[in-house]
Amino acid sequence: MKIGVVGKGGAGKTTVASLLARTLAERGRRVLAVDTDSNPNLGLSLGLDPAETEAVPVVPRSAVVGPRGDLTVAELMGDYAVATPAGVALMSALRVTEAAAGCTCGGHATVRSLLGQALDSEADDTVIDMEAGIEHLSRSGGTLAHADVLVLVMEPSRKAVITARRTITLAAELGIGAWVGLGNKVDGPDQLDALEELCRQHEVPLDAVVPASGELVAADRLGLLLERTSAPDVWQAVEHLADHLRPEPAPVG
Template sequence: MKVGIVGKGGVGKTTLSSLICEGFRARGKRVLAIDTDSNPNLAISLGLSEEAANSAPIVPRALAVGGMAQWTPERLIETFALTTPSGIMMLHAMRVDQAGAGCTCTSHAAVRSILGSAIEEMADITLVDMEAGLEHLSRSGGTLAYADILLMVMEPTRKSILTAARTIELAQELGIPRIAGVGNKAKLPQDAAFYEEVAAEFGVPIAGIVPWNADVPLADRRGTPILPEEAASVRAAVEGLLEFIESPEAERNALLAERARIERRLIQLNAD
């Protein structure tokens, strides 16, 4: 299963990427996380030190040219992956630490090659935390062209839902089979209602609604992952996302109705 996490800047892509990866890891899955942000910080959310994140080896851009010919997925992971404390394999696709170093198109194409390879021999779940914006869906033949599912993270603003609606068009052109929105940072019951209304207006299917929780920015400020005892409401919603990702087509609607009921209850509890 190859999952792409996309959305406007600051909506919570990295936060949800880390929790989804840890959630699958806790279920005993082999998880590969790929950070494509040129200012990478997924590693820190997954419990690696700043030093480890800053000195992580970068996947060679040459992958884009020769494809995976010289790099079996096994060798690629052995050579370039870091392992997090919970055993998640983590690749860094790019880092911009030199002014004027040129564009990152070939790095995006390298990620495309990895997703197009037999990476499932090494990982049950490969998750790509994308940098903000829509460019990655159009350039280099579409970085996420081989993704099985695209989750578009949103916050309760019209603009972020509009971004998701635009993403759907591009993702459909690429042929990504499953595309759904995730309404993050829902603070009030009205936020959940807003997601449902506006997403219906723009035709964005909703995979789940994730409450706003003060523990999340606190962990950010500490520069550590969210601790196991923190952000229970967010973790509960992420469990729903794991089921959504894993659930076959037919079960999805029933599952979604149940999730929506639980999430509204959680948001109500938060508001109280």
């Protein structure tokens, strides 16, 4: 399955992408994580240190189409995928290294071409950590056009839910057939009630809810992988999310 993790800025996309990738890997799946953020942080969440994260090679467009476009997926992964302590392979498709370096359209086109390939020979699941917002769905061709399912990450805020609503509309236009709604950083029953109400109002599904977690914040700050034992409620929610991922059309309405 190709799983796109999307949502408003800071909602927790990178965190969720890393926890989901780890969960799938722990279930015995071969997982490829793809960082498509021009400010790539997914490596940090998968247990690489900052220098190792910086050193992850960026997949050039020519490796996917063009002069080197005849690389097999195995060769592509051999050249550009990096093993991480989380037990998943990581590829980085975009990085901005200079100020005023211009737009990142080429990188987004690389991601689209990459996802259009039959990655299945090397990865059972591909988890794609997206840049904030919805531009990747509206770019011509849509960076995520080949995703099977989207995870809509929402903090308990109106703007996060409205972003998810807009995403669903664009995803349907792109022909992406399935999506799940994930609440994140939900702190207590009042916030859960508020998020449920917002999702009802804006017709966004709420399939799983990750609580606000001090353990997660601390692990992030210390550059450690979140231990399985230290935040069971977080892991339970991510397991629930993984169980709900299906590359099927979402129910209408």
